[in-house]
Structures are given as C-alpha cells and as structure tokens.
C-alpha cells in the first residue's frame with residue numbers, strides 16, 4: 001500500500017427482477033443507480049472502519065476483504081449517499097469499493113477481477129449468495145445474471161450445481177423511485193429462510209421457478225422498451241416474493257399505494273424491511289406517497305458507471 005491513500009467508489013444497486021431465486025441459479029436483473037459509496041484506505045497502526053477498530057464481531061465484509069488481500073493494518077474510511085441495510089447493496093458497494101482500492105494499491109484494477117472477488121467475499125460472510133449485487137456495483141449500468149451465456153456476456157462462475165453468467169444488459173430510459181422503509185434486516189438470515197422453505201416444499205421450489213420465468217419475461221420487455229409490461233412483471237414478482245415470505249406489511253402497503261401512479265412496483269433486495277422500487281412516469285407523486293407512508297423516498301438515475309478509482 002506504500003504509505004499513501006487509495007480511494008474508490010461504487011454505486012448502489014436496485015434489483016428489478018429475480019432476487020432470492022437468483023441464489024438458486026435462476027436469472028435476475030439489476031441496475032446501478034446514481035447514489036455512490038466512496039471508500040479510502042491508508043496504512044495505520046490497527047485496522048479500523050471509520051475510526052472503529054475491527055474485531056471478529058464487527059464489519060465482517062471489511063475484515064474479509066483485508067484478509068483476502070493479506071493487507072497490513074489499514075484504516076478504512078467510507079462515506080455513502082445511501083443508508084446501509086436499505087436493500088440498495090451497501091455491503092456489496094463497500095466490498096467492491098474496498099477491493100478496488102486494495103487492487104489499485106497493488107497497481108492493478110480490473111472490474112471483473114473485483115466483481116469475482118467481491119462475490120467470493122459476500123459468499124464467505126453471508127453464507128449463501130449470488131453474484132447479482134456485487135457484479136452490479138462493480139460493472140454499473142444494467143446487469144443480467146443467468147445460467148447460459150448470451151449477448152453482453154462478461155464472466156461466469158459456478159458453485160455446486162449452480163452457474164451464473166454475468167452480462168451487461170442495455171437499460172431503456174426509465175424513471176425509478178425507491179422507498180426505504182427505515183428498517184433493515186441482514187441478508188444472510190433471509191436467504192437462509194428461503195433456502196429452508198425451498199428445501200422442504202415443492203410449492204416454494206415452484207415459486208422460485210416462476211420467479212425465474214417472470215424475470216425472463218421482464219428481460220424481453222426491457223429489450224422492447226415496454227415499460228408498461230415491465231412494470232406489470234415487477235408487480236407480479238413482488239407477489240411471488242411475498243409468497244416466499246420475504247415481504248413485510250409495510251413493504252406491501254407502500255407497493256400497493258404507489259401502484260395507481262406507477263407501471264409497477266415491488267420490494268427490492270433481500271426484503272424483510274429494506275426498500276421497494278417503483279417504475280413510474282409520475283416520480284413526484286410516488287415520492288410524496290412514500291413519504292406519507294413513513295418511508296424515505298429516493299429518485300434513482302440509471303445508466304451510471306460501476307466501480308471507479310477516486
């Protein structure tokens with residue numbers, strides 16, 4: 001790290017379709033949005049995050065990134081445009097930005113190397129994961145993860161019987177509004193809960209397959225610029241995620257109240273709290289409703305770059 005400060009930033013992500021099912025190898029679609037997390041590193045007497053020394057009990061993503069790079073004691077400083085635990089990929093963004101800074105300090109930065117490393121760190125810390133969050137924060141723009149290679153292929157990774165091919169996905173011009181419930185739930189336990197459900201019932205396995213089908217329907221609609229169709233598909237996906245048990249009453253309420261002013265809406269990310277996203281042509285109205293329901297609204301720009309050295 002040679003005594004100097006290194007810095008990188010990564011965007012937040014919004015999963016448009018396919019969360020949870022993607023952990024079972026089904027497809028998912030996600031976009032990077034114009035809210036960023038910035039990270040700086042410099043050598044220090046002890047490793048810390050924003051002045052708090054790292055211990056085995058705290059900041060496991062940060063510790064795992066430093067350990068993976070065999071980094072000397074390092075002070076890590078972050079500053080973010082979006083709340084952590086909001087379902088917008090704060091752990092993926094911190095992992096990607098930190099790994100990028102560590103790679104850059106060694107004189108080498110390749111997006112796909114960072115994306116792959118970040119996925120491995122997420123699996124290690126979270127227990128089970130898919131590459132959708134980390135690859136969106138690393139590559140930016142739109143990402144499609146699916147089992148087979150197609151147009152825009154970037155890289156692939158396999159784990160047991162699952163295989164994920166990561167693709168760059170062209171995103172039509174669209175307006176997204178996010179509503180953060182203000183409540184956070186860690187992703188790992190929600191992913192584990194869905195796994196138990198799927199392991200024990202054919203019904204849950206069928207729902208996961210249906211989410212996969214719905215996601216591919218949405219991919220076609222995106223390619224055709226059919227925002228009305230895409231919105232309907234997102235709402236369908238929300239209903240399937242609710243059946244899997246990852247929605248909450250608050251998320252359901254926020255989703256149903258913005259629907260009259262949106263093409264569609266759904267929870268985004270792991271659920272259990274976190275955020276919902278609406279695809280709309282009336283962003284001001286949707287933001288107002290989210291606020292009235294006690295949520296924190298964000299307007300989200302798409303078409304933004306992935307990880308960057310700052």
Ligand code: MEV
Nearest residue numbers: 019020129130133269270
């Ligand atoms: C969380 O943002 C998305 C999940 O599908 C987990 C993952 O893909 O690693 C719930």
